Amino acid sequence: MGVKKLIDQLNKEEALSYDNWLVLLSSYTPHDISYAQSLAQQIVRSVYGRDIYVRGLIEYTNYCKNDCYYCGIRRSNHKAERYRLTREELLSCCRQGYALGFRTFVMQGGEDGFYTDDWLEETIHEIKRKYPDCALTLSMGERSYDSYKRFYQAGADRYLLRHETAEQHHYEKLHPKELSFSHRKDCLYALKEIGYQVGCGFMVDSPFQTVETLAEDMLFIHDLKPHMIGIGPFIPHKDTPFHDRPQGSLEKTLFFISLLRIMEKHALIPATTALGTIHSKGRELGILAGANVLMPNLSPVFVRKKYALYDNKICTGEEAAECKDCLAKRIESIGYKIVCERGDYKP
Ligand code: 5AD
Ligand code: FES
Numbered sequence: 001m002g003v004k005k006l007i008d009q010l011n012k013e014e015a016l017s018y019d020n021w022l023v024l025l026s027s028y029t030p031h032d033i034s035y036a037q038s039l040a041q042q043i044v045r046s047v048y049g050r051d052i053y054v055r056g057l058i059e060y061t062n063y064c065k066n067d068c069y070y071c072g073i074r075r076s077n078h079k080a081e082r083y084r085l086t087r088e089e090l091l092s093c094c095r096q097g098y099a100l101g102f103r104t105f106v107m108q109g110g111e112d113g114f115y116t117d118d119w120l121e122e123t124i125h126e127i128k129r130k131y132p133d134c135a136l137t138l139s140m141g142e143r144s145y146d147s148y149k150r151f152y153q154a155g156a157d158r159y160l161l162r163h164e165t166a167e168q169h170h171y172e173k174l175h176p177k178e179l180s181f182s183h184r185k186d187c188l189y190a191l192k193e194i195g196y197q198v199g200c201g202f203m204v205d206s207p208f209q210t211v212e213t214l215a216e217d218m219l220f221i222h223d224l225k226p227h228m229i230g231i232g233p234f235i236p237h238k239d240t241p242f243h244d245r246p247q248g249s250l251e252k253t254l255f256f257i258s259l260l261r262i263m264e265k266h267a268l269i270p271a272t273t274a275l276g277t278i279h280s281k282g283r284e285l286g287i288l289a290g291a292n293v294l295m296p297n298l299s300p301v302f303v304r305k306k307y308a309l310y311d312n313k314i315c316t317g318e319e320a321a322e323c324k325d326c327l328a329k330r331i332e333s334i335g336y337k338i339v340c341e342r343g344d345y346k347p
Contacts, residue, residue, distance in 0.1 A: 001023065006020055006023065007035060007039065010259065010263055014262075014263055014265070015263070018216075021214070022211055025215060026211045028255065033258070036258035036259055036262060037289050040257070040258035040259075040289060043265050044290050047265055048292050050336045050337055051292070051339045052287060052336050052337065052339065053338075053339060054324075055102070055105070055294070056093070056105050058108065058298050059109060059299040060084070060090055061109035061114070062080060062083055063084060063110050064141075065111045065113060066141070066175075066179065068175050069175065069176075069207075070174060070310075071309050072237035072239065072240060072311075073110050074240060077240065080308070081306050083303050085299075085303070087119075087126070089300060091126065092300075094131060094298075097320065101340040102298070103340060103341055104135040104342055105127065105137065105298070106137040106295065107123075107138050107139065107140065109140050111140065111141040111142065112140075120151060121154045124138075128155030128156075136157055138151060139160035142161070142183065145194075148187075149194050157344075158227070159197075160198075161199070162199075163181070163185065163200040163202060163224075164184070164202055164203070164206070165202055165209065166202075166217045166219070168181045170209065171184075174208070188200055189224070192226075197344065198227055198228070200220075200224055200226045200228075200230075201228075203232060203234040203274075204232070204248045205233060205246070205249055207234070221263070222263060228268045228269070228293075229260050229264060229269050230270055231256055231257065232248075232253065232273070233253045237308065247278060250275075250279050250282065253275055255289075257271075258289045266345060268293050268343065269290065269292060270286075271283040271287050272295070274310065276315075277310070277312055281330075283330065287336055293343070294331075296320065296323040296324060297323060305317075
């Protein structure tokens with residue numbers, strides 16, 4: 001079967017077999033990329049219109065106990081200048097974000113034991129007490145079922161935990177042995193069971209990625225049925241073991257955004273900062289490929305350069321207000337509009 005037929009089948013059945021994914025992923029042409037893009041655009045417009053949701057990203061700590069080979073804030077990177085935000089600093093990011101119109105805040109950080117469950121619970125409570133009309137997303141890695149449950153009961157609404165790769169051997173090539181795909185998967189299913197809107201995702205062209213591992217990613221996402229899917233190109237960081245690996249392809253990342261939109265029609269899919277980093281119009285192209293979310297940085301400017309997961313990250317010198325205006329113009333230029341809403345998953 002040709003790729004176009006497979007894309008049509010994906011559109012209709014919202015799934016493909018492993019073998020069909022292999023065929024699709026090993027034989028697509030630029031023509032198929034445009035075909036997927038036009039379908040993805042129709043789908044996203046029928047579900048979410050031309051509205052683009054924004055999430056204010058607060059990078060509250062770059063300490064991390066993990067040592068993922070791709071990541072610039074891995075614990076073995078002794079060149080990383082570490083920081084932690086205080087509760088007051090975090091709340092001040094929310095205050096500024098709220099004034100700019102953000103109605104979702106994302107607390108993202110490395111896996112940092114300094115912040116206990118008690119501290120996080122109280123902080124979540126406080127944010128939700130001050131901003132009851134906002135959604136709060138957590139992105140702080142793997143924690144116990146009980147911690148996830150406490151944070152949910154304290155008011156957190158969503159959780160982002162990229163699965164990184166759904167193929168166990170590939171997972172082991174990206175991470176040291178303490179980390180496993182099976183544990184990652186357990187966390188994602190636990191989060192979903194607790195009631196969070198859940199996000200998973202992966203990097204396009206991460207080292208050792210193959211059509212087989214990508215086919216596993218698509219099957220895993222189909223099985224998990226996440227509310228959010230974050231993908232972006234792999235970008236090397238100079239002080240990591242993968243410093244000399246090539247950066248991910250723009251076209252392939254855009255193609256995956258379209259395929260994910262065709263498979264998971266209602267998902268919230270961001271045009272990521274990594275996509276904006278590899279191409280000056282990367283985020284606009286991401287939206288045109290089927291994404292409908294942007295995650296501008298709300299972190300205080302004095303920490304931004306320090307939260308470097310990869311090299312040359314954009315928007316590390318700009319104030320949140322500057323990014324907001326910049327994004328509004330960019331989004332208008334392609335015929336979409338940024339909206340001031342929580343932007344929950346539409347079932
Ligand atoms: N390039 C692109 N994305 C990266 N991430 C971590 N390191 C890199 C990198 N070098 C992504 C991971 C992680 C998310 C927060 O950022 O997928 O889950
Ligand atoms: Fe940050 Fe354009 S979005 S400067």
